[in-house]
Amino acid sequence: MQTLTSALTGWRWPVLALAASALMLAAAHAFEQFGGLYPCPLCLRQREVYWALIAMIATGLAWWRFMPKRRFIIALNVLIGLVFLVGVVVAGYHAGVEWRIFPPPAGCSVGGNVDPFAMGGLDQPIQLPACNEAPFYILGLSMAGWNGVVSAGLAALSFAAAAITLNSYRKA
16 A cells, blocks of 8 residues: 555656556557557547647646646646546547447548548558447447546546645645
8 A cells, every 4th residue: 555655646646647648548559550440530539638648747747847846746636637537538428429328429420531641651541440339348348448447547546646645745
């Protein structure tokens, strides 16, 4: 428990959250490049959350370097948690579209072609999957569902990091 608490204090949690975001993007790109699972438009929306997190955390850590106050790191951890919650909502919506609970957004129900010029000069356009067709399920959840679970866990850890830092602030 002490190891988890120390990992959630100070600058450590934002760095771990940045690494987790980069790892999620790397996994998504690996599924695309090595598994041939091209992303649908909603998959790309889920990736945008992680790109936003990386930019926000890097900027926050740079600012914290010049203003190393606990209040700032508490606020940064809360913001990280809120953005991870946005990831939960986007992933939950995508999973709901796959389960046909929600209607897909316009242009998402039928797979579309990608411009080969935009993809680096490929000879053939790539057929994108429809947003409502999950390529596979693991333990009953699609990739979008698992992304939501991971985002929820990371959000919880972010809020825990803010609370732990706040409690150490109150004790000091």
